[in-house]
Amino acid sequence: MTAEELDPLIHAPSRLRIVATLAALSDGDTLSFxxxxxxxxLTAGNLITHxxxxxxxxxxxxxxxxxxxxxxxxxxLTRTGRAALDDYTxxxxxxxxxxxxxxx
Amino acid sequence: MSERFDTFSPPPLKPDPRETSAEAAxxxxxxxxxxxxxxxLLDRTKRRAERLLELRPTWLTxxxxxxxLVCYGVxxxxxxxxxxxxxxxxxxLGVLYGTLAIWIVVNAVVFRRATSGVGGRAARQRAIIGPGxxxxxxxxxxxxxxxxxxxASRAIAYGIWPAAGPLxxxxxxxxxxxAGRERAASAGLAVAAVVLGSxxxxxxxxxxxxxIAVGLCALLLAATAARxxxxxx
Numbered sequence: 001m002t003a004e005e006l007d008p009l010i011h012a013p014s015r016l017r018i019v020a021t022l023a024a025l026s027d028g029d030t031l032s033f034x035x036x037x038x039x040x041x042l043t044a045g046n047l048i049t050h051x052x053x054x055x056x057x058x059x060x061x062x063x064x065x066x067x068x069x070x071x072x073x074x075x076x077l078t079r080t081g082r083a084a085l086d087d088y089t090x091x092x093x094x095x096x097x098x099x100x101x102x103x104x
Numbered sequence: 105m106s107e108r109f110d111t112f113s114p115p116p117l118k119p120d121p122r123e124t125s126a127e128a129a130x131x132x133x134x135x136x137x138x139x140x141x142x143x144x145l146l147d148r149t150k151r152r153a154e155r156l157l158e159l160r161p162t163w164l165t166x167x168x169x170x171x172x173l174v175c176y177g178v179x180x181x182x183x184x185x186x187x188x189x190x191x192x193x194x195x196x197l198g199v200l201y202g203t204l205a206i207w208i209v210v211n212a213v214v215f216r217r218a219t220s221g222v223g224g225r226a227a228r229q230r231a232i233i234g235p236g237x238x239x240x241x242x243x244x245x246x247x248x249x250x251x252x253x254x255x256a257s258r259a260i261a262y263g264i265w266p267a268a269g270p271l272x273x274x275x276x277x278x279x280x281x282x283a284g285r286e287r288a289a290s291a292g293l294a295v296a297a298v299v300l301g302s303x304x305x306x307x308x309x310x311x312x313x314x315x316i317a318v319g320l321c322a323l324l325l326a327a328t329a330a331r332x333x334x335x336x337x
Contacts (some may be wrong), residue, residue: 017149024153028225036223037285039153074223089146095139 006095007055009057010088015050020083022077029061030074051075059084076103142252159218159230162212162292162328169324171207175200176267176317180310183263189309191262233281240277244269263309269303293327 010019017040025031031039037047044073054060064073077085156163175310182196183189192200219227247269252261279294297320302313 006139006142011142012144013137016137016142016145020146021153024150024157025224026226027224029222029227030224032221033225038221039156040149074221076224092139092143092146096143099139103296 001102007061007084007088009053010084012050013052014040014046018047018050018054019059019077019081022075023082023085030076032072032074033089036075057081057084059075065092071084123254141267157222159215159216161214162331164214165324165328165331167210168207169321169328171203172324173317173321174321175203176313179267180313181231183310183313186310189257190261191258192313204330236277240273241270244273259309264305264312267309268301268305271297271304271316271320275301289327289330293323296323 009018010050018036021039022031033044033047037044040047042050045074051060055062055081058078060075061078062073062075064071066072168270178196178199179192182193183191219230244266248261248265251265252258275294275297279291279298282291282294300319300323301317302320304312307315
C-alpha cells in the first residue's frame with residue numbers, strides 16, 4: 001500500500017474536510033451549504049468546485065428546496081461516499097502502520 | 105460558479121481575494137498530503153464537526169447531573185422533616201422551576217446551535233421529540249391530579265408519584281426511542297433511570313427525592329465517564 005493508492009477523490013485536503021464533516025452527521029441528516037462552508041472553512045467557490053467532484057462520483061447527494069434567493073441546497077454523504085470514506089480510513093491506517101517499518 | 109450550485113449562497117458583495125475556486129481547487133489537488141497529515145486532518149475535522157453538531161455535549165450531561173442533584177436535593181431538604189408528609193414547600197418549588205427554566209433555555213440554545221443548517225429525516229424526528237416529551241411531562245401532572253382526586257394520600261400524590269413518575273414515564277419513552285435508533289448506551293441509561301425511579305418508590309415520600317437526586321446524578325456521571333472513555337479509545 002502506497003499513498004498513491006489512496007482514493008484520490010478523498011485524499012485532497014479540502015475534500016477530506018468535506019467528507020469527514022458530512023460523515024459526522026446522523027444517518028438521514030443533511031447539511032446546508034452555508035453550514036458546510038462554516039464547518040470546513042472553505043471559500044464558497046472552492047467548496048462548490050469540490051462538491052461538484054464528489055457529486056459526480058456519487059459520494060454526496062445534493063437536495064435543493066425553494067426558489068430564487070430563498071433556495072436552500074443541502075448535502076448528505078451517500079452510501080457510496082460513506083463506504084469510500086471507510087475504505088480510505090482503513091487504507092490510511094494500514095499505510096500508517098507500514099510507515100515506521102519503511103523509515104527504519 | 106457552477107450552474108448547478110449557483111443558489112448555494114447569495115453572491116458576495118465584494119470579490120473575496122481568497123476566492124479562486126477552480127484554481128484553488130486545482131492547487132488543493134496538487135498539494136501533497138502526507139499520510140500522517142491526512143490522518144491528523146481527518147481526525148481533527150471529524151472531532152470538530154462532531155463537537156459542533158453534538159446535541160448533547162459532555163458538559164451538558166455533566167451539568168444535567170448537577171441540575172438533578174440541585175432540583176431533587178432541594179425538594180428532599182424541604183420535605184425530610186415533615187411529619188405528617190405535606191409535600192414540597194413553596195421556596196423549594198421556586199428553586200426547582202427557576203433551575204428548570206434556566207436549564208431549558210440552555211438546552212434550547214445548544215440545540216439551536218447544533219442543528220443550525222441541519223435538515224433531513226433524523227432532524228425531522230428530533231423536532232417531534234420536544235413536543236412529545238412536553239406532553240408526557242404534562243401527563244405526569246394529570247395522573248397526579250387523578251390520584252389525588254381518587255383519594256390517594258398526599259404522600260403518594262405529592263411525594264412518590266411526582267418524584268418517580270417523570271423518571272418512569274419520560275425514561276420509558278426515551279428508552280424506546282434510543283432502542284429504535286440502535287443506541288445501546290443511551291437506551292441502557294434510560295432503562296436504568298426507569299429502574300431507579302421504580303425502586304426509589306420503596307424509599308417512601310420523603311426519601312424518594314433524596315434517592316433519586318443521588319441515584320440519577322450518579323447515573324449521569326457514569327454515562328459521561330463512559331462516553332469520555334469511549335472517545336479516548
